[in-house]
Amino acid sequence: MKQYRNRLTLIILTLIGLSMVGAGLAMVKVFKDSHIRMLEQNMTREIKLLQATMEFADMNSDTAIDYYTDLALRLREISEVRVTFIKNDGTVIGDSEMDPRTMDNHADREEMLRAVEEGQGSAVRYSSTLNEDMLYVVLPVQAGTAYDGYIRLSVTLQAVDSGIRQGWMMMGAGLFVLFVIAAVVSYRVSREITSPLEKITKVARRISRLEYDARVDIQRKDEIGHLASAINGMADSLQTQLRTIRDNEDLLQSVLNNMTGGIIMVNQAGIIVLINRAAEEMLGVQAKVVTGKSYRELRQHYELTKLIEDGMASRSSFREERTLYPAESIIRMDGVTMVQEDGSYRGMLFHLQDVTDIRRLERMRSEFVANVSHELKTPLAAVKGFTETLLVGGVSDEKTARSFLQIIYDESERLNRLIGDILELSKIESKRIQMDYSPIHLSSFFDTITEMMRAVAEKKRITLDVDVSEELFLEGDEDKLRQIFVNLISNSVNYTQEGGKVEVTAREIPGGDNQDDMIEIVVKDSGIGIPKKDLPRIFERFYRVDKARSRGSGGTGLGLSIVKHLVEQHHGRISVDSEVGVGSSFMIELPILQEMNEM
Template sequence: MKQFRNRLTLIMLTLIGLSMLGAGLAMVKVFKQSHIQLLEDNMIREIRLLQTMMDFPDTDSPDAVEYYTNRSLQLEELSDARVTFITKDGRVIGDSESNPVTMDNHAYREEVLEAGKTGKGSTIRRSSTLGQDMLYVALPVKVGDSFDGFVRLSLSLSQVDNGVRQGWTVMGIGLAILFLAASLLSIRVAKGLTSPLEKITRVARRIARLEYDARVNINRKDEIGQLAKAINGMADSLQTQVRTIRDNEDLLQSVLNNMTGGIVMVNGSGRIMLVNRAAERMLGIDAEVITGKSYRELKQHYELTKLMKEGLDNRISFHEERNLYYPVESIIRLDGVPMVQEDGAYRGMLFLLQDVSDIRRLERMRSEFVANVSHELKTPLAAVKGFAETLLGGGVSDEKTARSFLQIIYDESERLNRLIGDILELSSIESKRVQMDYSPIHLQAFFETISEMMRTVAEKKRISLELDVPEELFMEGDEDKLRQIFMNLLSNAINYTQEGGRVKLTAREKLHNGQSEDIVQFIVKDSGIGIPKKDLPRIFERFYRVDKARSRGSGGTGLGLSIVKHLVDMHHGRIHVESELGVGSSFIIELPVLQEQEEAGI
């Protein structure tokens, strides 16, 4: 902008200088012409005055040349101009500067010819006699029969040139002063024009740098003020539009990032244009790295890229499921949708990824659950039916044998009753229909009650049942559900511990760096047969049995640990197992001291 201001100032000064120079030249020319015209008019008046006051003897007399020469000399002293008398035929008979006898014929001189035609003749030319520019003025003069010719006055223009030079000097000084004043005014005007333009330019550059809050602070009513208002209006419009676009982008990005399903957008040339967080997590990729590259870069997912290629080639929708093994083994449902604009232009394919591993696992578990329930129900029912048919058929006459058959029927009925009860309990828990009734619990008294109930069973197997619960330990929980948790765990510990073994329940407040975490840790430890490491991840599944024959023989339903896991979750706690085969197992439960009361929905 500074260069523009300098150029503008230079242009203005140049225009002013040229204008002033042109005006000066015109003024000098007018001055010179007016001065010459004034001299010419004076010389005409002088000739006419001579015509009326001077005697004109006959030009053919012998002393005519001398007479007219003397008169020309006298007149030159009076008028300060060269005087020449010329006859009609152009012969010079008198001149104040030269000898008439030696002078050329003047009949064809410009001023003489013009005077003969128009009655007045004038011209400016360089005198060969005097060697300077001269103004020649001639008038025809006729006095009776004695003189018929021309009287010519000539005057050197050196005086005119001197006047012009003086005029140039005065005018030059004036023009210089005027030019200086005009220069200062031009600089001020240029600055007044460019300064607001500089502000507008700076604001425009800030807007170009995405600083949409920039505004032009110019209060003018001219075109520059209108331009400033237009720039501010444009900035307001841009700021509003950009804010709307950013809000929409943020909303869209938030939606994409928080979607549970993955999205991969591939353009028509096969380049990945968009990947959301869910897709990053499912495919084990980084959006910043993969965006802009070919979908073939997903080399670790061969089946996936094969489906993408088919979708891009055929441009049709499809729905497929594939197993992925990286970054973790999972089952992915891939939906391909062609992206076509309203004008029919093909933009590529949109691939929607949904991790259906949990759904398929649940379907498998449901199927296994139905199969397990059918099997668990079928076994005791077959026993009941078989022994009942034997008794009804009269095949047993021995009362002792009959009584043992009835005992088996009773035991199997009890087992069916427990199984059905556990199934209903688990179903109720999983459907969230169980209401939690939290209350303060004194843990030592609570476990003393449970110990009394379990001690008889433990004594039958000569198993030592120990409690290690501080007297001051309290917590908040649902007493019935907690009793169900620990009854199941202690019952399992006793059932899977050999005779003469040991089962111990420990309760402690969990500490971290000497500070309480408001968590109570419970450990149910036994010296039983232990659990193989490969079975540890699945022991909380429904009907999962480590040793099916041993479990069934112990009277278990296979649902106890699954119920325990759900009840611990309902208390906002955690449970895990540590076990060593042949040494024993430890079930570790961590429950919060205080339970968060869930507000009922309105």
């Protein structure tokens, strides 16, 4: 605002100065022109007087130059003007300042040209001889046959320039005094105007810095007072509106950031104007990188980019599913056309939902139904077939009949185990089982299990070793843990050739910062092993590496799936390492204490 006040003062002073300078220039021009006209008139009279009184010699004689030069010198002493005698052809035959013989022809001089055309000529120009501005006046003169040419008088304008300088000095002094007075007056006037404006400007700047409580404290009834009131009213309204906008933006941003579905908004020009956090995670991009750029920047996801392009071209809503690579996640995209109130097209809004788990569960459900149907159909078919044979009396031999009845019994047992495993897995997956945690002495625990499995192992001449320290204890559900390790050890025995070996080891793993101490239990065998392509799927329901052998051993295909869920119920982890023909190792890590992990 000080700059504005200084600028206003400067403008006033500049206007005054320009007015004074303009007036001075006009006065100088008038003074100079009038003085020059007076000099011209006097010099014209002097030339005419010389024409009437002077005695002229023959201008073509040999002594003409000397005569007229001497005459010019005498006239200069009398009149203090420069006198020049010039022939009609412009030749100088006498001059009071220079030797005529060295002077140029004067026929093309400005004053000579005017004298030829108008009968009298005058000019003001710079004299290179005297190095100052001169006034030249020329008249044609004829004195009988002796002289027919021109007489030129010239006088310096030094006196005129001196008078002009004095005028400028007087005008400068007056201008300075006027400037001082104008500066004081204009400063007071500009301060009266700009001081309240400065206060208003400061408040406006505070408001622009988001200080919405700033107000103008001016109590006046003039236009500035009205402006201050308007500023305060505007600040009140702005504060209320911005508070509402900020609340709405926070709410909208919170909704967008916490949505499980991705949101991408593309305007009519194909520019991404909005992308939320879920969409960033799905597409592996950053909002700050792609916002403000074309949707084609998502070119690494060609399928989605093509959907967006088709939607933008057709300007119609759609719903499609595409697979994104390399994560192989399935994304469902819903495209909705955005229009303004006047019906004009604004762009499109795209909603992205990761349906990978949903589709996986649907596939698993379908596979589960198919597998259960297949697993139930096999024993039921056997039971039905042998029963029908017995019913129609097709077997008369009692030994054969008993073998049929044994097969029916075995298949019903297998069917019973299958149904039991399905119900058990269903309860585990639905979190409906109760966990009864208690301290377990691992050495005694595994002695009981191996004693139960030893008869089966000895039948195949398989060595069953247990290496568990007497000092190891674990908190867990003993029945569920027994179910886990009976299943694993039983599988190891079943899939290990005669003369093989099954080992059970346990060791403590100290926990780090903010981590619990763990117990690692490894069930290792020297069996047939598992192909690497099957390792990621062995914990799936009904998945079998060797279907024929697993059915022959009476397996249901649910054992490892139950094991995995029971390990997770104990807040542990299970993993497997296997090599075909060498053997398999199942590693289970369980926390020693369950108090902090129990939900």
